[in-house]
Amino acid sequence: MGLEAKLNQDGFVTTTIDAIVAWARKSSVWPMPMGISCCAIEMIAAADPKYDIARFGSEVMRFTPRQCDLMIVAGTVTYKMAQVVRRIYDQMPEPKWVIAMGACTSSGGMYRSYNVVQGIDQFLPIDVYTAGCPPRPENLLNALMTIQEKIGKTKARDFQNRSLVDLELAQN
Amino acid sequence: MDVKELIVGKVKEKFDSAVEDVSDFRDDLCLTIKKDQIAVVGKFLKDDPDLQFVMCKDVTAIDWATCKKRFTTVYHIYSHKLNYTLRLKANIDDDPPTVETVTGIWRSADWYERETFDMYGIKFLNHPDLRRMYMPEGFEYHPLRKDFPVLGIPGSLPLPKKAD
Numbered sequence: 001m002g003l004e005a006k007l008n009q010d011g012f013v014t015t016t017i018d019a020i021v022a023w024a025r026k027s028s029v030w031p032m033p034m035g036i037s038c039c040a041i042e043m044i045a046a047a048d049p050k051y052d053i054a055r056f057g058s059e060v061m062r063f064t065p066r067q068c069d070l071m072i073v074a075g076t077v078t079y080k081m082a083q084v085v086r087r088i089y090d091q092m093p094e095p096k097w098v099i100a101m102g103a104c105t106s107s108g109g110m111y112r113s114y115n116v117v118q119g120i121d122q123f124l125p126i127d128v129y130t131a132g133c134p135p136r137p138e139n140l141l142n143a144l145m146t147i148q149e150k151i152g153k154t155k156a157r158d159f160q161n162r163s164l165v166d167l168e169l170a171q172n
Numbered sequence: 173m174d175v176k177e178l179i180v181g182k183v184k185e186k187f188d189s190a191v192e193d194v195s196d197f198r199d200d201l202c203l204t205i206k207k208d209q210i211a212v213v214g215k216f217l218k219d220d221p222d223l224q225f226v227m228c229k230d231v232t233a234i235d236w237a238t239c240k241k242r243f244t245t246v247y248h249i250y251s252h253k254l255n256y257t258l259r260l261k262a263n264i265d266d267d268p269p270t271v272e273t274v275t276g277i278w279r280s281a282d283w284y285e286r287e288t289f290d291m292y293g294i295k296f297l298n299h300p301d302l303r304r305m306y307m308p309e310g311f312e313y314h315p316l317r318k319d320f321p322v323l324g325i326p327g328s329l330p331l332p333k334k335a336d
Contacts, residue, residue: 079329086332114324
């Protein structure tokens with residue numbers, strides 16, 4: 001940020017609420033590691049010292065959805081698991097974002113089969129799709145940076161006055 | 173005495189009319205047993221002191237699609253005494269397909285039979301808890317049947333509503 005440079009001057013900066021809120025949001029995206037199959041291993045690799053997701057402020061993998069901003073859906077989503085994924089997504093506080101990591105979550109991947117959801121965009125709003133089977137950690141980091149870019153463009157009031165998400169799951 | 177000869181001899185001596193076929197393909201002995209005798213023969217194989225097939229390693233089935241006897245259940249049982257895995261088969265010709273459970277003989281067959289029921293719709297009579305294993309409760313079909321489409325029946329498995 002180069003904030004230190006300002007110290008020798010007046011000791012304060014001027015900015016807008018939008019800019020500083022967006023900056024704060026995008027610099028501390030806490031992921032919900034929805035690791036449901038092999039992609040989870042690459043997601044873990046992205047957190048290790050070699051790739052170090054902490055460089056992007058996202059090292060805080062929370063295993064409770066209530067403390068998360070970003071759901072990384074890493075793995076094959078079956079119809080049975082889809083209910084669970086959606087329930088966890090619904091418990092995340094707004095604003096929230098979703099990465100569809102890998103071929104399976106994006107399109108069903110190699111599982112062109114009766115039990116696998118052919119793309120989780122059928123029931124979740126996806127912000128970034130990540131190609132690969134599984135994607136390399138760099139690929140996931142790229143997805144994260146894309147999300148950060150997206151968050152950087154948001155305005156603080158974008159998420160106000162939104163109607164509460166209907167928490168009742170579609171039981172069909 | 174050869175293990176296979178021992179097994180076939182013992183079973184045929186006691187249940188000659190129940191054994192439909194004996195095959196020895198690629199060194200795997202396989203006995204095809206009449207459907208209504210499978211539990212009786214299984215009990216004998218387990219309890220006989222010379223055989224002691226005490227472990228049921230797998231229960232599955234085959235869907236022959238167009239055959240008159242459409243389904244075959246397959247049992248893999250193992251004897252520590254003989255260090256031998258034996259395969260039993262039972263052809264099923266009734267519709268809906270039913271066969272006697274072997275859970276009374278091998279407790280491990282419980283979930284195998286549930287899985288086979290889930291995937292093939294074969295009803296195991298007198299099974300203690302014949303619920304689906306993998307597919308959700310209320311699902312109407314049996315996915316490993318040959319007439320089930322690979323991509324499933326549209327709308328048969330519920331998805332959550334799309335979030336905004």
